[in-house]
Amino acid sequence: MSAHAWHPIAAARDLPPRHVFHAKLLGQELAVWRADDGYVNVWENRCLHRGVRLSIGLNEGQELKCQYHGWRYASRTAGCTYIPAHPEGAPARRIANRIFPVIERHGLVWSALETPPDDLQTSLPPDPLVLREIAIDAPAAIVEPLLAAYDPPGHGPRPIFFIQPTDSESCVIRGVIPEPPPTDTLALLRLHDAALCALRDLAEQRPAA
Amino acid sequence: MPDPTTTNLWHPIAACADTPVGTPQRTTLLDTPITYTLHGEGHATAASSSMLPVLIRYGYIWTSLGTPTADLFDIPEYAEPDRRRFNAASVSVHVSAPRAVENFLDMSHFPFVHTGILGAEPHTEVKEYDVETSAERDEVLATRCRFFQPQPSTAADQGAEVEYVYRVPHPNCAVLYKSSVIDENRRDVIGIFVQPVSQERVRAHMLVCVLDDRSDDATIKRFQQTVFGQDKPILENQFPKRLPLDPRAESPVRADRVSIAYRRWLAAKGITYGVIPAA
Amino acid sequence: MITFYEDALCENCYAVRLLLHMLAVPYTSHFVELYPSRANLQPWFRAITPLAELPVIDDDGVIIAGAAPILVYLAAKHASGTWYATDTPALAQVTHFLTLAERLSATAGAARRHESGFAPTDLSAAHAGATRVLRGLDAHLWFAEQQSQAWLCPTPHPTVADLACFPHVILCEEGGTSRQPYPALRRWCDRVKRLPGFLVMPGVFLTAPPKT
Numbered sequence: 001m002s003a004h005a006w007h008p009i010a011a012a013r014d015l016p017p018r019h020v021f022h023a024k025l026l027g028q029e030l031a032v033w034r035a036d037d038g039y040v041n042v043w044e045n046r047c048l049h050r051g052v053r054l055s056i057g058l059n060e061g062q063e064l065k066c067q068y069h070g071w072r073y074a075s076r077t078a079g080c081t082y083i084p085a086h087p088e089g090a091p092a093r094r095i096a097n098r099i100f101p102v103i104e105r106h107g108l109v110w111s112a113l114e115t116p117p118d119d120l121q122t123s124l125p126p127d128p129l130v131l132r133e134i135a136i137d138a139p140a141a142i143v144e145p146l147l148a149a150y151d152p153p154g155h156g157p158r159p160i161f162f163i164q165p166t167d168s169e170s171c172v173i174r175g176v177i178p179e180p181p182p183t184d185t186l187a188l189l190r191l192h193d194a195a196l197c198a199l200r201d202l203a204e205q206r207p208a209a
Numbered sequence: 210m211p212d213p214t215t216t217n218l219w220h221p222i223a224a225c226a227d228t229p230v231g232t233p234q235r236t237t238l239l240d241t242p243i244t245y246t247l248h249g250e251g252h253a254t255a256a257s258s259s260m261l262p263v264l265i266r267y268g269y270i271w272t273s274l275g276t277p278t279a280d281l282f283d284i285p286e287y288a289e290p291d292r293r294r295f296n297a298a299s300v301s302v303h304v305s306a307p308r309a310v311e312n313f314l315d316m317s318h319f320p321f322v323h324t325g326i327l328g329a330e331p332h333t334e335v336k337e338y339d340v341e342t343s344a345e346r347d348e349v350l351a352t353r354c355r356f357f358q359p360q361p362s363t364a365a366d367q368g369a370e371v372e373y374v375y376r377v378p379h380p381n382c383a384v385l386y387k388s389s390v391i392d393e394n395r396r397d398v399i400g401i402f403v404q405p406v407s408q409e410r411v412r413a414h415m416l417v418c419v420l421d422d423r424s425d426d427a428t429i430k431r432f433q434q435t436v437f438g439q440d441k442p443i444l445e446n447q448f449p450k451r452l453p454l455d456p457r458a459e460s461p462v463r464a465d466r467v468s469i470a471y472r473r474w475l476a477a478k479g480i481t482y483g484v485i486p487a488a
Numbered sequence: 489m490i491t492f493y494e495d496a497l498c499e500n501c502y503a504v505r506l507l508l509h510m511l512a513v514p515y516t517s518h519f520v521e522l523y524p525s526r527a528n529l530q531p532w533f534r535a536i537t538p539l540a541e542l543p544v545i546d547d548d549g550v551i552i553a554g555a556a557p558i559l560v561y562l563a564a565k566h567a568s569g570t571w572y573a574t575d576t577p578a579l580a581q582v583t584h585f586l587t588l589a590e591r592l593s594a595t596a597g598a599a600r601r602h603e604s605g606f607a608p609t610d611l612s613a614a615h616a617g618a619t620r621v622l623r624g625l626d627a628h629l630w631f632a633e634q635q636s637q638a639w640l641c642p643t644p645h646p647t648v649a650d651l652a653c654f655p656h657v658i659l660c661e662e663g664g665t666s667r668q669p670y671p672a673l674r675r676w677c678d679r680v681k682r683l684p685g686f687l688v689m690p691g692v693f694l695t696a697p698p699k700t
Binding site: 227299441 | 496497519521524603604605661662664689690691692693
Binding site for chain 3: 010013014016017018019021022023024029036055056058059060061065067132133135137170172186189190193197
């Protein structure tokens, strides 16, 4: 699992306004938030002042405010714009949190630990049906073969699966259905959810290699 | 084994008032299981694999895994008979001792973490204050600290600009002195005595030594517990859990002068336990 | 006037406190410290409530002990059309989550009491049990969102089900149970925090106000 590869880290609908999403990719914690103008920010989950998680911070629409000392960071640049302890002086422009590359496409949010050389390559349509993500306490290597053998319940369309490696011990299955039937998507979502939860239970019982 | 400085310190392991007399109790200090017993007024014993030195001071049992070369730091105000003196709380926190001490020394978080009590927006400015590291007294001292507080203490019924002095006479202990609302010539004394259970876990013991003629003990305790209970989730969301001593690891500003001095002081002592030493 | 016997750090007391504030029902606090002094075990408190557990309310002589009974009592008395159930299926749904809240207390809550140094427990069993319940809640809320529902029960208004479960969810990280794998649960926590009358307790942060 390459640090230079695009991985899905959230669904687009996981990022409502004024919310901070807590993601994890290859052991790196991320604070993911959608600004009021729609822009998706993917930052290291760590305020560089004193190391407090930004995922407990406040998404105020154009800025993320750290819960500890109220430092504010601008959308897009992650540059510090305001330090309440010193309200008069402008913060040094070089105080900026670490940002990660982001693509919002196919109903998912994609990121990488190092900027990938190429654009995201998938054969997905713009707006597939996105299944509920399934977080699994087992490494991706255990989940991969189980997912390869996945039998779509009810003989419906087979989802396309992505495995997000959260860290060495866990991963998230993100499935999408490119051409969902027009009716009863809720029933379809529930059907796959139940099957994937069973797969999760199986994966978690397997000893790690 | 922890570094020699840490090993040879006195460390708090329990509040006497919370310790049943005559019954052996267990705790952990520097990753080492300790059994201790309070035998009565002013007398206690403690052991790990062998007997350990013990002293009782400020209402706490202190012990060491090594050989302390100096007496424990002095808090003269503790002897004043008209003060309310007790352990407000002993709180377990999943963070290193130096992180807990540094949080205690910090004023910038008052309006955000202790909103409506120790601070409130828009009074967020941390005015210039003085910091001294004294080799002679072996402590770090921050003086002339000032902050506007909506509810400075249980004795206060309105907001006030409060003056603080912060004193760090021990790597894991800090004492603050704040202007009393009852007597402008005297100061309330509050201490945090941190027991390092492991490098990333502590029991923080909070000493209250204050002037208050209106609140009962439970009210004062609840005030301190509320304040520290607000700090706990911040500390537990801080990474790395050990305090980085390299000045380039984090981004302090002028308001953090006392924490910069504290980190340098720990580094100068050769402390490696609970910290990430500078490269 | 209600007398509310409570402890400042107790999850079940927080659930009741939330409803009292959201209903704007006046009350007098009587603090009874659970840890470390176990003041709840003293004879005077046992005389009021034999189980000697918090929370307890005394509503002009009517004594009710336990978060779920108190929540149901207050909601039924002051706001049955919104905070409680108005039909039989809804009754069952609310009750389902009130019992789930007790399971959270026994798992996530036990881990929190252990990590706080108050009461030792089998930590890995507590975490495993908490994971089971939180996974179920997260999945339930995800599917609720798919149907444009914001709360645990399929009602336009939050119910006591939400208030019973919220304290255990929002404080679970103090016991070493991370909320990171539960995105729908995290969004629901933000919605609860935005309810009129919401108040924090140590360990709980406010969220940003909603976009207007």
